[in-house]
Amino acid sequence: MKCVLALAFGSASAFVAQTATTQQSSALLGAKEDLVALAEANTDAIGKSIGFWDPLGASSLDFFGLELSGRLPAGATIGYLRHAEIKHGRVAMAAFVGYCVQANGIHFPWTPFPGFTEGLSPPEQWAALPPVAKWQFFVYIGILEALGECFPAGEHYAVGGKPGVYPSIKTPNDQMASCLVYPWHGFPLDLFDPFGTVAKLPEEKKERGRRVEINNGRLAMLGIFGFLSEQKVPGSVPFLTGLVKPLPDMEIMGPFVGTDGVASIF
Structure with missing residues (x-):
C-alpha cells in the first residue's frame, strides 16, 4: 500500500x-x-x-x-547573471587600472599608510595594510552592496529591471532611505553618473556605451587575473613574463593575510 x-x-x-x-x-x-x-x-x-x-x-x-x-518571474536568473557580469566587469576595470598605477609606484605624495615602502607590488601593498584599514574597505563595500539592492518596486534586475543599474544614492527611494546602512547625511553625488553627463547622451550613444562597457569589463576580468596568475605562477602568462613581480610564496587571494604570511583579522 x-x-x-x-x-x-x-x-x-x-x-x-x-x-x-x-x-x-x-x-x-x-x-x-x-x-x-x-x-x-x-x-x-x-x-x-x-x-x-x-x-x-x-x-x-x-x-x-x-x-x-x-x-x-521567468528570466530572473538571466537578469541576475547579466547584472553580476556587469558589476564584476566594473570592479575588474577599476582593479586593472589600479594595478597598473600601483605597480608603477604612483601614489599620493605622502606615505599612504605606516610601513609602506617603495617597490611593493599591489598584492604586497594590500598585505601590508593593517587589519583595521582592510575592515574599512570591506565595511564600505558592504554598505554599497546593501544600498545597491534597494530598488523601487518593479525595477530590480531580477524582476524585469535593467541589469547594471545602480539606484540613486543622492536622492534615495523609500526603500533605500529606510535602510539601516544609509548614512543620515546622505551622499553628495551618485555612484553612477555623478555629474549627470551620461543621462544627457542620445540613446544610440548610451546603447553603444553599454556594449563597450561589457566588452571592456570582460577584458579587464581576464587582465587582472592574468596579472595575479603570473605573479603566483611565474611563466603561466607568457605575455606578462618579466613585467610583473613574482610572488610564488605569498597568498595573493587571502584578504587578511599579511606580508609575513599569517592571517589576522584584528
Whole structure:
C-alpha cells in the first residue's frame, strides 16, 4: 500500500513539475532569446567574433528553483547573471587600472599608510595594510552592496529591471532611505553618473556605451587575473613574463593575510 501511495504521489508530483517546467521553459526561452539577440547586436570586434557564448548553459538555469516556484518571474536568473557580469566587469576595470598605477609606484605624495615602502607590488601593498584599514574597505563595500539592492518596486534586475543599474544614492527611494546602512547625511553625488553627463547622451550613444562597457569589463576580468596568475605562477602568462613581480610564496587571494604570511583579522 505504501509503495502504491508513493508511486501515485510521485507520479502526480512529476506531472505537476513537468507542466510547470514546460510553462517555465517557454517563458525562460523568451528571456534567453533576448540574451542571444543582445550578444548578436554587439558588433564590436570582440563581441562580433565571440557572439553568444554559454558553454556551461548558465542561461538555462533556474537558481534555487525560485522561478519554477513562482517566487521570481521567468528570466530572473538571466537578469541576475547579466547584472553580476556587469558589476564584476566594473570592479575588474577599476582593479586593472589600479594595478597598473600601483605597480608603477604612483601614489599620493605622502606615505599612504605606516610601513609602506617603495617597490611593493599591489598584492604586497594590500598585505601590508593593517587589519583595521582592510575592515574599512570591506565595511564600505558592504554598505554599497546593501544600498545597491534597494530598488523601487518593479525595477530590480531580477524582476524585469535593467541589469547594471545602480539606484540613486543622492536622492534615495523609500526603500533605500529606510535602510539601516544609509548614512543620515546622505551622499553628495551618485555612484553612477555623478555629474549627470551620461543621462544627457542620445540613446544610440548610451546603447553603444553599454556594449563597450561589457566588452571592456570582460577584458579587464581576464587582465587582472592574468596579472595575479603570473605573479603566483611565474611563466603561466607568457605575455606578462618579466613585467610583473613574482610572488610564488605569498597568498595573493587571502584578504587578511599579511606580508609575513599569517592571517589576522584584528
